Amino acid sequence: MDVVKEVLEKQKRDLEKYKPITVEKHLECRLDVGMMLCVDPNDLENKELKNNKENYLTALTRDNTQLIINAIWELQTERVDECIVAKLPAPTTVLPRLRKVPGPKPLTKWEKFAKEKGIKKKTKDKKTYDQVLDKWVPAYGYKRAEAEKERDWVLEVPKNVDPNEDMFQKKIDLRSEKVAKNEIQRMRNIVRARKVNVPRTGYLGAEAASSSQLLTAVTVAKSSTASIGKFQQNLPKEKEARGKGVKELIPGGKRKASHLGDQPEKEANLDLIKSVLNKKPKFDVEKAISLQKQDARMEREANEANNTGKKAKKGKGSRKAAKKPKSNRGQRAPGKKTHIGRKRR
DSSP, X not given: OHHHHHHHHHHHHHHHHSOOSOOOOSSOOEXXXXXXXXXXXXXXXXXXXXXXXXXXXXXXXXXXXXXXXXXXXXXXXXXXXXXXXXXXXXXXXXXXXXXXXXXXXXXXXXXXXXXXXXXXXXXXXXXXEEXXXXXXXXXXXXXXXXXXXXXXXXXXXXXXXXXXXXXXXXXXXXXXXXXXXXXXXXXXXXXXXXXXXXXXXXOTXXXXXXXXXXXXXXXXXXXXXTTTTTTOOOOTTOOOOOSTTHHHHSTTTTSOOTTSSSXXXXXXXXXXXXXXXXXXOOOOHHHHHHHHHHHHHHHHHHHHHHHHTOXXXXXXXXXXXXXXXXXXXXXXXXXXXXXXXXOOO
């Protein structure tokens, strides 16, 4: 009997570890299987939360997770690579995001071409056998360059090449050109995917500039000098760019420069000198008569004052005589030095 009792107790303990998959709730939980979200509207039991917080929250989380798993097993399943996979439905809950959901990655120029032509990507072997070195070397990566340096310790100079040319440096330059070409192609793919406008410099996938745009660029470049393109020579059969936005692009186009006209600079300077030297002074008769009458009146008043012994009246243009300072009108302050420095005899 003791053995049977021990087996029953052990089975009971094992059953307590694994709770049933059925969960009972007073209010039904709202499930969003596509988002794998469970919203529990039931109230928390404050008494159990205060007494045994960790165990209560663990049990509550377990029950809600069990509800989500039960809903997932009700979906249609299929087997993929020896695994059972359930196809989730579209989510119904809208969650706020800082950025929009990323879309599918756009194809590069080569990927688009390969898809149209039906070209499939082939996997490369990580290592290849080199017959010169008689060993396996990496097919790509940084260790491949070390293997090539060990293999190509001497290079043949072709007949149509300068014998003094460094073939090793030429090989390095070719590799650098390939790297730069790949980088430009990568930037073109980024520009094409983002659909942004780039400067028309002939790089990054920019379209060829039109004739009017090239003409505008030439005009702006010629006028970007201190003389606003005055002394820049014109190209053969060159046309001047015209349009509303051309003057705004020219630096200093709004600045007025009187000496930058159609007339040569030497002739313009000579005309300026002649106009200054040949300029005749203007003679105002009325102003001269009024000044003469004023001088005669002042002279007459001065003569009358001399005859009568009185001071002449202050007239326009006369100067008042400065008064001499009067002496012996004040007391000397005690202790004040009258002479500063060496006393004269």
